[in-house]
Amino acid sequence: MADRQHNRGVPTWDLPVRIFHWALVLLVISQIVTASIGGNAMQFHAFGGYAILALVLFRVLWGFLGGTHARFRDFVRSPGAVVRYATSMPRGLHAAYRGHNPLGGWSVLAMLGSLLLQATTGLFANDDVMMEGPLVKHVSGHASAIATAIHDANAAVLLTLVAVHIAAVLFYLLAKKENLIAPMITGRKQSVTPDESARYGKLWLAAVLLGCSAAAVYFVIRI
Numbered sequence: 001m002a003d004r005q006h007n008r009g010v011p012t013w014d015l016p017v018r019i020f021h022w023a024l025v026l027l028v029i030s031q032i033v034t035a036s037i038g039g040n041a042m043q044f045h046a047f048g049g050y051a052i053l054a055l056v057l058f059r060v061l062w063g064f065l066g067g068t069h070a071r072f073r074d075f076v077r078s079p080g081a082v083v084r085y086a087t088s089m090p091r092g093l094h095a096a097y098r099g100h101n102p103l104g105g106w107s108v109l110a111m112l113g114s115l116l117l118q119a120t121t122g123l124f125a126n127d128d129v130m131m132e133g134p135l136v137k138h139v140s141g142h143a144s145a146i147a148t149a150i151h152d153a154n155a156a157v158l159l160t161l162v163a164v165h166i167a168a169v170l171f172y173l174l175a176k177k178e179n180l181i182a183p184m185i186t187g188r189k190q191s192v193t194p195d196e197s198a199r200y201g202k203l204w205l206a207a208v209l210l211g212c213s214a215a216a217v218y219f220v221i222r223i
């Protein structure tokens with residue numbers, strides 16, 4: 001069994017994580033493009049933002065109920081573990097991680113947090129011309145201005161986190177010769193020791209959780 005698993009690779013990123021990731025990439029690109037165009041494109045910006053909000057809510061739930069390496073408890077490690085990992089990295093002392101490494105785990109949390117902040121402040125934001133978020137009508141002009149300022153400032157934070165994320169993935173590929181991208185496509189990692197206990201999450205459960213997340217977003221924007 002261990003040999004068979006080793007040949008095919010260890011189940012790492014289940015289908016819901018992979019779909020979440022690549023859908024997120026396309027949507028974040030679309031958010032930047034639509035915000036740059038402005039005007040009528042802001043309608044698409046709003047829809048893209050709702051989709052990202054639903055995806056991130058889903059990913060938080062999946063962090064508790066998903067496959068082995070999708071779970072927060074698998075990749076959120078103590079600050080001490082992060083420091084040990086970071087300081088041992090230049091010496092190449094550690095083996096490839098089955099899931100996210102200790103540093104990567106925190107960068108994932110930072111990106112999810114920044115995306116959540118970006119999508120929720122967007123609901124209260126306005127561009128002074130064509131478009132306002134669906135919850136602007138419930139708050140004062142001053143509160144909407146603050147939400148808009150946070151939305152603009154956090155856009156820079158998010159883009160910085162994404163740039164560091166992509167640079168890190170490329171660093172692993174080019175400098176450390178470890179391809180992290182292939183497992184995010186196929187789901188399986190070849191370069192790690194076999195793990196009999198690693199499981200993918202249940203697809204029907206992912207569908208239910210995504211449906212609940214989308215329904216929650218729909219409910220909020222209709223208030």
Ligand code: HEM
Nearest residue numbers: 017021025028099100101104108111162166169180181184
């Ligand atoms: C808008 C751009 C991007 C965003 C917002 C983003 C966000 C994320 C997030 C949230 C995760 C964690 C996945 C999870 O556990 O659910 C992740 C992982 C990952 N992303 Fe991205 N990503 C972006 C672009 C890219 C690109 C362009 C690549 C390929 C060059 C890439 C490659 C990866 C890989 C390989 C992992 C797994 C890392 C590991 O093995 O620990 N990402 N990304």
Ligand code: HEM
Nearest residue numbers: 031035046049050052118119122123125126127133152155
């Ligand atoms: C995670 C999802 C989102 C991302 C990545 C995102 C990204 C951006 C970016 C990059 C800008 C341009 C900021 C600048 O001018 O410096 C922007 C502006 C804006 N976004 Fe979003 N956005 C998201 C969600 C939303 C949502 C859900 C809404 C409302 C339904 C929204 C409404 C707006 C508005 C009204 C502006 C114009 C603000 C201004 O004129 O200063 N956004 N967004």
